[in-house]
Amino acid sequence: MLSLFEHHANLLVGNTESSFSHLKKELEKYLGTKANAHSDYFELVVPAFEVEDSRLLREKAQTVGLSPKGRFFVISANSFTREAQNALLKLFEEPVVGHHFYILVSDAEIILPTLKSRMEISYFDGGNQGGEYKQFAEKFLEEDVLGRTILIEKLVKDEEGDEEKALRHKTKEILNQIEGILASSLDQKVDDERDETAHFLHELLRVKSYLNDTSPSVKMILEYLSFVCPTAFLFDISVFDVLDSRKER
Numbered sequence: 001m002l003s004l005f006e007h008h009a010n011l012l013v014g015n016t017e018s019s020f021s022h023l024k025k026e027l028e029k030y031l032g033t034k035a036n037a038h039s040d041y042f043e044l045v046v047p048a049f050e051v052e053d054s055r056l057l058r059e060k061a062q063t064v065g066l067s068p069k070g071r072f073f074v075i076s077a078n079s080f081t082r083e084a085q086n087a088l089l090k091l092f093e094e095p096v097v098g099h100h101f102y103i104l105v106s107d108a109e110i111i112l113p114t115l116k117s118r119m120e121i122s123y124f125d126g127g128n129q130g131g132e133y134k135q136f137a138e139k140f141l142e143e144d145v146l147g148r149t150i151l152i153e154k155l156v157k158d159e160e161g162d163e164e165k166a167l168r169h170k171t172k173e174i175l176n177q178i179e180g181i182l183a184s185s186l187d188q189k190v191d192d193e194r195d196e197t198a199h200f201l202h203e204l205l206r207v208k209s210y211l212n213d214t215s216p217s218v219k220m221i222l223e224y225l226s227f228v229c230p231t232a233f234l235f236d237i238s239v240f241d242v243l244d245s246r247k248e249r
Helices: 016-031 051-060 082-093 127-142 145-158 164-188 191-212 218-228 239-248
Strands: 009-013 041-049 071-080 099-105 120-123
Touching: 009 016, 016 041, 016 071, 016 099, 041 051, 041 164, 051 071, 051 082, 071 082, 071 164, 127 145, 127 164, 145 164, 145 218, 164 191, 164 218, 191 218
Parallel strands: 009 099, 009 120, 041 071, 071 099
Antiparallel strands: none
């Protein structure tokens, strides 16, 4: 963790609640006091980091800290708009000596390559929430098309009270788990199955990028994946056999 205090810009990738808690504990050890009580500590936790947030951060970062250990800025968000990230470029390119920035995200893909190249990247485990995502992902892969549809309906219904951005974040975490499960199984598959898996992973990565926008809907994305993800990987039958058998009932 020492490197987190050496570099001026840090990208922490993993479950944001877990990494935030871990970072805060390390900062408090380093500072010798509670982070929120320290005059040179600033945190911002928002569903989406937008231009207004970027301006606020730049304003906060204009002043020199009182502590000889420096100033610390912690930002945690489920998504970052392109405009907000572009506004941060100059801040990271011309940092004030002693300033340290920490950007916490669940997926490094939401950060622009130009901004990411200016940061030191650290990875954290998924924490307790990651287990829930993995459980959903495994169930999704085990089910047939109808079963996946039921899972999707339940996920969307259970999250009706959440903000749309929060649901999109949760869905991305689930897709990350599906990606990891299938990618790790590639070497165990025969040629045809390996090609089908690789094709599905390509589709998954393509549609996952749509979650950074406001459309299409989460339900539409998951329903599409439920059809293009071959059930034959887990059952010795094809998707079409599953559908035909249901028609005959």
